[in-house]
Amino acid sequence: KAGVTQTPRYLIKTRGQQVTLSCSPISGHRSVSWYQQTPGQGLQFLFEYFSETQRNKGNFPGRFSGRQFSNSRSEMNVSTLELGDSALYLCASSFTARGSGANVLTFGAGSRLTVL
Amino acid sequence: TQLLEQSPQFLSIQEGENLTVYCNSSSVFSSLQWYRQEPGEGPVLLVTVVTGGEVKKLKRLTFQFGDARKDSSLHITAAQPGDTGLYLCAGSPGSARQLTFGSGTQLTVLP
Numbered sequence: 773k774a775g776v777t778q779t780p781r782y783l784i785k786t787r788g789q790q791v792t793l794s795c796s797p798i799s800g801h802r803s804v805s806w807y808q809q810t811p812g813q814g815l816q817f818l819f820e821y822f823s824e825t826q827r828n829k830g831n832f833p834g835r836f837s838g839r840q841f842s843n844s845r846s847e848m849n850v851s852t853l854e855l856g857d858s859a860l861y862l863c864a865s866s867f868t869a870r871g872s873g874a875n876v877l878t879f880g881a882g883s884r885l886t887v888l
Numbered sequence: 889t890q891l892l893e894q895s896p897q898f899l900s901i902q903e904g905e906n907l908t909v910y911c912n913s914s915s916v917f918s919s920l921q922w923y924r925q926e927p928g929e930g931p932v933l934l935v936t937v938v939t940g941g942e943v944k945k946l947k948r949l950t951f952q953f954g955d956a957r958k959d960s961s962l963h964i965t966a967a968q969p970g971d972t973g974l975y976l977c978a979g980s981p982g983s984a985r986q987l988t989f990g991s992g993t994q995l996t997v998l999p
Contacts, residue, residue: 817986827985874919876933879930
């Protein structure tokens with residue numbers, strides 16, 4: 773099975789611009805979650821999509837948005853970029869483990885965004 | 889304040905030493921997971937612990953879930969340079985579905 777694929781891996785933007793990141797989950801996985809990782813805050817949950825619907829949302833401003841397509845691929849968008857948006861953005865596809873019911877995540881390698 | 893507090897934040901040890909990383913919370917978790925992240929990669933799941941008091945072993949790694957399901961520990965025996973990485977605990981408190989991650993422990997094992 774191919775893993776979770778994120779594109780682009782690296783990008784540099786300037787303040788005020790917008791950015792779109794893409795994530796292709798593991799084949800057959802219908803749930804996609806997005807996380808922001810920074811040295812100061814660690815991994816922070818952005819949102820989760822399941823069957824093209826946003827199922828959960830973290831505590832981020834409305835500049836952060838996402839969507840999921842019918843093939844489960846997902847995109848996230850950040851508008852009006854700020855310096856503080858510089859981070860590693862991680863996408864994970866997930867399934868619910870039988871028995872434990874735990875939400876098990878498989879992460880992509882991430883998209884590293886630098887805002888200048 | 890982080891929902892999941894990990895300690896220590898940084899750990900640098902010599903090859904062959906033992907170490908323990910802690911993950912603590914005031915909340916009860918139905919399960920806790922441990923991930924390891926290497927530079928340039930996303931976190932990779934190591935283990936899921938579900939039952940209070942549960943102990944799971946993965947080669948030289950031993951994971952324990954506290955009896956009250958509020959804390960967990962990761963013990964590494966005879967650490968090797970290949971164990972170097974960021975260790976993260978994660979869980980879903982209460983009925984929440986999304987995973988909340990701890991702040992992480994950056995482990996460096998020197999040869």
